[in-house]
Amino acid sequence: MDYAVQGTLDELGTPLSQVTFVVFDLETTGVSAAEHAITEIGAVKVRGGEVLGEFGTLVDPGSPIPPFISVLTGITDGMVTAAPKIRAVLPAFLEFASGAALVAHNAGFDVGFIKAACAAHDYPPPTHPVVDTVDLARKLLTRDEAPNCKLSTLARMFSDTEPCHRALSDARATVDVLHALLERAGSFGVHTLEELRSFARAPSPEQRRKRHLADSVPTGPGVYVFEDEGGDPLYVGKSTNLRNRVRSYFTAAETRPRIREMVGVAARIRSIACATALEAEVRELRLIGSAKPRYNRRSRFPEKMFWIKLTDEYFPRLSIVREVRDDGASYLGPFTSTRAAEDARAALHEAVPLRQCTERITPGRGRSACALAEIGKCGAPCEGRQSVEEYGVHVATARRVMELDAAPVFSAVEARMERLALDQRYEEAAADRDRLAAYVRTSARMQRLRSLTSIPQMVAAAPVADGAWEIHVVRYGRLASAGVMPKGAHPDAFVEALTATAETVVPGPGPVHAAGAEETECVLRWLESPGVRLVQVEGSWSLPVTGAGRLRDRIDRAYRVAEPRRSREGRPPR
Incomplete structure (x- = not known):
């Protein structure tokens, strides 16, 4: 005889209306929890739609805050001098969050820093349930509603609080985003915390239904192409193991709404072994550039590039052009947008006083100078104040900083940023930061590319499994042949045949x-x-000693925080 058994309340889950959420945000000195430190913690405790309390404090990171971070957040060394260190703040935050579910936008970043702080100060790692509003937004919002999952984008939709890279303000905005997403989740039958956490990563019915499309895909490296009923490419990707990668599109690991939509449209998968x-x-890359599949967001238009050109005339200027x-x-480039090219050109103008007017100027034919001449940004060759030879000194400097030596531009823009930061003109300093980074x-990038594209032929080899070697022939930066x-x-004999x-x-x-x-x-x-x-190299493979590569490391270490971390969105689909 079968007996009915009444389930326990635990089996039913915790109703969302009874869950205490601690929505928190951190400001840090960088993107690595192992290398960087927390500068601010902001948290809001909510339950049933009501705010129960707030927690906010600056944190002394124990080291200088990089200027780029100060420009982004507005948090300076002076502001954190009297602030408590993390060893004093951490227990107070953990007590504030006790018994609650943690919520953050791009939670892996913020929770990672909390875990690192716990490990450094001998606290057990937090075991709170974690809810990521990025995952929820991807599941609940369409591309038409929200072009991306940045916190700033979602806050404009759901909150009156504008995120400003300060921890408590961003946490308040995230609370509004969370409540809006919870409302939407309810229409999908999500009523408990347990359902909420599993819902964000559950495969869709369409994903489950089309798993058979991966059955005929081989293993090994290659390219896969999702095609619609008419055979048109929808999405192109690559993998070192085609079958494993393609199968992942039909599991909970694939959370991108756009790609889930693509799976619903796909009728077959074509594979190309490599x-x-x-x-x-x-x-x-070549297939994406030629077929331009509508679900690939990157690399679709390799021809849409921009360059800064030092024009060939009596008094050259910096012009933005579409082709070389x-x-x-x-030439300096390529840039993926005119905005990036304009930013880099502005950085160049900060260091080199080239004219910025667009008219052609010939010696002996003068006209009135513009305001740039009065503030020392141009030598006014239009009025005859500079000869072709005198102006040529600046042209030679511009050519050098475009091709060989980035230091003069870096020094000039960095000095201006420091002056602006001291005057608390952070928005202007941030604009200069963007210009310097673009340049x-x-x-x-260009110097690295040129180092390879100047070589007529290079043959290189790398060991692989079972004593084999993969060998590639590269000509002028283009992959010309590959073999194992x-x-x-x-x-x-093998290299000769290849x-x-x-x-x-x-x-x-x-x-x-x-x-x-991108290919190079x-x-x-x-x-x-x-x-x-x-194996073989025709010519030499080298980079300029004074090149921009050494300065890019400095830019990336400090500037990286403004992109993958503070963009507050997941990796976009390719």
């Missing part, structure tokens, strides 16, 4: 002339990976 992982990465020509001019990053040499094969059948590559003008910048960067990453050995 000899090596690098070949797969390159083929992916074989005209002997100096340094692109300059470093089995154990025991004769290296010279180079003989490699793609013929004809060089063109500019730093990136035979392949897209893929090749560079592989060449710089551990174990790679150069």
